[in-house]
Amino acid sequence: MKTVGEVQSSNYLLAKFENLVDWAVNASRANSLWPMPFGTACCAIEFMATAASRFDFARFGMERQAFSPRQADVLICAGRLPFKLAPVIRRIYDQMPQPKWVISMGACASTGGIFDNYSMVQGIDTIVPVDVYVPGCPPRPEGLLYGVLLLHKKIKGESLFDHVRRRDEQPLDEKGLRLAPETIDEISEPFGNSIHQFRSS
Amino acid sequence: MIPGVLREAKARDGEHIVYVARERLLETMRWLKETPDQAFDYLVDVTAVEYRDRERPLEVVYFLRSLSRKVDIRVKVELDAADELAVDSVWSLWHGADWLEREVFDMFGITFTGHPDLRRILMWETYAEGNPLRKSFPLRGRFSRAEQVRQALNANPEAHYSLEELSIADAGGDLPEDMRERLKRGERGTIPEPGSRE
Numbered sequence: 050m051k052t053v054g055e056v057q058s059s060n061y062l063l064a065k066f067e068n069l070v071d072w073a074v075n076a077s078r079a080n081s082l083w084p085m086p087f088g089t090a091c092c093a094i095e096f097m098a099t100a101a102s103r104f105d106f107a108r109f110g111m112e113r114q115a116f117s118p119r120q121a122d123v124l125i126c127a128g129r130l131p132f133k134l135a136p137v138i139r140r141i142y143d144q145m146p147q148p149k150w151v152i153s154m155g156a157c158a159s160t161g162g163i164f165d166n167y168s169m170v171q172g173i174d175t176i177v178p179v180d181v182y183v184p185g186c187p188p189r190p191e192g193l194l195y196g197v198l199l200l201h202k203k204i205k206g207e208s209l210f211d212h213v214r215r216r217d218e219q220p221l222d223e224k225g226l227r228l229a230p231e232t233i234d235e236i237s238e239p240f241g242n243s244i245h246q247f248r249s250s
Numbered sequence: 251m252i253p254g255v256l257r258e259a260k261a262r263d264g265e266h267i268v269y270v271a272r273e274r275l276l277e278t279m280r281w282l283k284e285t286p287d288q289a290f291d292y293l294v295d296v297t298a299v300e301y302r303d304r305e306r307p308l309e310v311v312y313f314l315r316s317l318s319r320k321v322d323i324r325v326k327v328e329l330d331a332a333d334e335l336a337v338d339s340v341w342s343l344w345h346g347a348d349w350l351e352r353e354v355f356d357m358f359g360i361t362f363t364g365h366p367d368l369r370r371i372l373m374w375e376t377y378a379e380g381n382p383l384r385k386s387f388p389l390r391g392r393f394s395r396a397e398q399v400r401q402a403l404n405a406n407p408e409a410h411y412s413l414e415e416l417s418i419a420d421a422g423g424d425l426p427e428d429m430r431e432r433l434k435r436g437e438r439g440t441i442p443e444p445g446s447r448e
Contacts, residue, residue, distance in 0.1 A: 132402035133374055139403060167382050167391030167398075168373070175399050226403070230396030237395040 067210045078122070078148065079204040080110040082197070085121030085145065087138060090128030092155035092187040099190040109197055118144040123200065124177070127187075129157035130170040142177040150180045150204070152196055155187050161237065162186060171237030175228060254278040267324045275327050276338045282314060282323070283343050290314035290323060293344035296351055298358045300331070300385050310337055310360060329360065339365040357383035374405045 084106075088096055099106050100114065115121035118141045130138060142151070153173050156162035159182045161171035173179060180203060183196035226233065254274030259267040270278045282290045294313035307328040314323045329335050339362035341347045351362040352371040359381035362368055369375055373382070378401070379392045391398060 132398060133405070135399065135402040136405055166389050167379065167387070170399065170402070171395055175395075176403070226396065226400055230394070230400075233396040233399055234394050239390075 067208070071208045071210070072205075074209060075205045075207055079201040081113075082109075082111050082150075082200070083113050083115040083120060083122045084111050085115050085118050085124045085141070086127060087124060087141065088127040089130060089134065090155075090157065092127035092158065095187045095190055095193065096125060096127040096154065099193045104190040104194060106194060106197060109194070109201070111197065118142075119146065121145050122148070123150045123152060125152045125154055125193075126158045126173050127154040129155075129162065129164055130173050130176070131168050132170055133168075135170055135176050138173065139176055148207075150200055151177055152181045152183060152193075152200060153179045154183045154193060154196070155185055157186075159184065165239055175226075175233045175237065177227070252278060253281050261324065265322055265324060267326060269326050269328060272327050272329065272337055275325075276340065276343075278325065279312070279340050279343055282325070288316070289318050290316045292317050293340065293346050293350070294322075296340075296347055296354055298354045298360055298383075300358065300383070302385065304331070304385075307331065308335065308358065308360070310354065312340070334361075335359055336361040336363055338363055339368075341365050357381055359384065374402075376401070376405060 086093065086096055098104060100111075106112075118124070122145075124138075124142060124145060126138065142149070151173075153159045157164055157169070158173050159179075161169050163186075165171070170176060181196045181200045183192050185192050188196075228236075252268055254270050254277055256269045256271055258269070261267055268278075282288050292315040294315050295311075296313075297311050299309045299311060307330050310327045310329065312325040312327075314325060315321070327337050329337070335358070337360065339347065339351055341351065341362070341364065348365070348367065349371055351365055352368060354360050355362060355365075355368055356370040356372050370377060379398075380387050382391075393401070
């Protein structure tokens with residue numbers, strides 16, 4: 050029979066070991082993100098500026114842009130998303146291997162922005178899970194870089210061993226909704242100037 | 251004198267507008283295109299207007315240009331909204347009218363009789379909320395956001411395009427096997443054999 054001290058000591062060593070593994074895994078994941086650009090509008094111009102030499106997100110380990118979702122870690126949705134592209138981004142997200150993260154770049158990708166109309170998805174978080182929202186119309190490259198740094202921070206807080214902190218996205222249902230219908234209606238409520246327009250009008 | 255003209259007007263920019271009876275549209279357009287001293291050989295755009303005033307009829311507007319004479323003309327057909335919204339397609343005169351008329355059909359619900367492939371072009375084909383540019387259409391659409399998301403996710407991305415558009419002329423036989431399978435499941439028509447199109 051082990052003494053209390055021995056059990057605590059072995060737990061302590063195990064925890065130390067887990068921390069070490071987490072640190073190594075998370076650091077290598079965070080510092081070598083392969084972005085999958087999904088550029089649909091003017092945010093993609095800022096995204097290109099971020100990738101180009103002046104701002105250069107290669108400094109943060111993102112020098113390898115993956116134009117195939119099967120070789121990507123982070124999906125960057127840069128620009129508004131019409132309903133016609135909703136099944137496309139869902140399929141791209143499903144094709145990305147675990148672990149995967151999503152950055153929603155700009156006002157339109159995050160909330161629908163000024164396009165509060167019949168053809169536009171009101172926030173891509175109704176379609177795919179989003180980790181970092183970068184506000185702006187469009188955000189400056191510094192904004193996107195700050196979002197990437199926040200994503201680094203988030204990744205470094207994940208854990209392979211702690212179920213609460215472990216990131217394990219379930220594959221999304223092929224055609225179903227990701228959120229409850231009431232939730233989607235609630236988060237896509239009109240805001241700003243558009244509250245003066247009504248569905249019945 | 252242009253045949254079938256009901257009345258004429260000047261636009262604010264000085265351009266000539268002719269209003270044509272719906273039944274005689276095709277005759278008028280053929281006359282404008284084929285008469286040598288008219289020679290309006292280029293169809294710039296087809297669009298439609300619905301005015302805020304419910305009493306005014308819808309207008310289908312054709313922008314014509316004569317490349318040789320360097321003159322423009324607008325031809326308008328008025329349609330009563332309570333009536334059947336249908337005009338003759340000018341596709342037989344200008345093949346470029348194909349997508350332009352499809353867009354008007356999609357956004358306004360105006361049918362072009364004689365069009366070879368009249369289906370939605372901007373919205374997906376199973377779109378059930380109506381015609382977005384009609385004044386009776388609410389800005390955010392008729393369904394709730396959740397229902398719109400659900401319907402959008404259930405749309406098949408490949409089904410937005412015809413096989414011809416996807417296979418780009420004769421590449422039909424060269425399509426990858428899995429793509430052919432998907433097209434077979436969610437698609438209209440048959441897969442063309444290589445070289446079957448002239």
